[in-house]
Amino acid sequence: MPTLPAAQRRTLLDLADADRQLRTARHRKETLPEQQRLDELVVRHRELGRRHGELAEEQKRLAVEVQGAETDVAALSSRIAGDTSRLNSGEGLTSRDLITLQEEIDGLKARLESAEEAELDLLDRKERLDAEIAELKAEAEEVARDGKAAAAARGQALEAVEKEIAELTELRTRLAAQIPAPVLRAYQQVVDAGGVGAAQQEGSGCPGCGRLLSEVDLRTLAALPEDQVFECEDCGCLIVPAG
Numbered sequence: 439m440p441t442l443p444a445a446q447r448r449t450l451l452d453l454a455d456a457d458r459q460l461r462t463a464r465h466r467k468e469t470l471p472e473q474q475r476l477d478e479l480v481v482r483h484r485e486l487g488r489r490h491g492e493l494a495e496e497q498k499r500l501a502v503e504v505q506g507a508e509t510d511v512a513a514l515s516s517r518i519a520g521d522t523s524r525l526n527s528g529e530g531l532t533s534r535d536l537i538t539l540q541e542e543i544d545g546l547k548a549r550l551e552s553a554e555e556a557e558l559d560l561l562d563r564k565e566r567l568d569a570e571i572a573e574l575k576a577e578a579e580e581v582a583r584d585g586k587a588a589a590a591a592r593g594q595a596l597e598a599v600e601k602e603i604a605e606l607t608e609l610r611t612r613l614a615a616q617i618p619a620p621v622l623r624a625y626q627q628v629v630d631a632g633g634v635g636a637a638q639q640e641g642s643g644c645p646g647c648g649r650l651l652s653e654v655d656l657r658t659l660a661a662l663p664e665d666q667v668f669e670c671e672d673c674g675c676l677i678v679p680a681g
């Protein structure tokens with residue numbers, strides 16, 4: 439059985455306690471909800487940026503199409519105006535010419551009508567697109583605002599948990615310095631392997647691994663000299679007798 443002065447039994451248990459708290463604090467640092475929130479917002483902002491890029495491209499293409507449609511409408515309108523004034527003056531035109539001209543005007547009017555419809559469709563699409571982009575921008579601004587707040591909250595949470603880790607590390611260093619080297623080595627080996635390095639006896643099971651202690655183990659524990667601790671043969675946990 440490892441030798442540990444009776445006065446250090448409490449110290450060993452405190453060390454185990456500090457290490458447990460340290461593990462919890464480190465885990466908390468790795469899984470800060472504030473960090474997760476910030477990560478989500480960053481991802482969302484990136485998505486919105488990408489979508490905005492796509493829509494801005496579409497907006498550019500649409501602007502070219504709208505311009506084309508406006509040019510078509512203007513050209514057809516001006517041809518109709520010219521033909522109409524020629525028709526109205528009737529100068530040097532035979533009645534056959536007048537009929538042809540009227541037919542041409544009718545044809546142009548039909549084309550103008552569909553060109554105007556196409557223009558209206560495009561303007562409609564442009565309006566919907568502009569609205570979608572405005573909505574997207576508003577959401578991106580909101581996400582950016584939330585992101586700033588989330589970053590500040592993350593900073594605070596991180597600072598708090600790092601302070602706790604620093605304090606616990608200092609504490610465990612101070613406690614470890616008071617434990618005899620062979621006991622500390624045995625303790626550390628178990629801790630490094632992810633086990634419980636030391637714990638107080640509770641009932642008839644090992645507080646480290648839960649193994650049911652044998653009658654012999656329990657008798658040994660009950661009669662353990664004050665300057666010894668009991669080592670679980672399964673998990674290596676250093677068991678400090680109860681009481």
Ligand SMILES: [Zn+2]
Pocket residue numbers: 644645646647648649670671672673674675
């Ligand atoms: Zn055990």
